[in-house]
Amino acid sequence: MAKYVICCCELKALIKDPAIGAEERVAAQVKLGKLPKDSNPIRVVLRCMVTGRPRGNLRYFQLSRITFREKALKGELTGVVKSSW
DSSP states (O other), rough: OOGGGGHHHHHHHHHHOTSOOHHHHHHHHHHHHOOGGGGSGGGGOOOOOOOOOSEEETTTTTEHHHHHHHHHHHTTTTTOOOOOO
């Protein structure tokens, strides 16, 4: 993923540059389209560090909601207290 960042930025700068011709712009767009889809940092999915679950994650703890609840009830997470009001 990181090795494509520089190439992607250069191609995007070429595409946005009004000074270049239409043919060069199209060639840059084709090159940008041929880069691997998974090289885009937006496609990186946050996963639970324990189970690998891709949904329902808490970013601060890097755990899924299910694993977070289990660890919190066992007292394995510092600073987490069950709320009551």
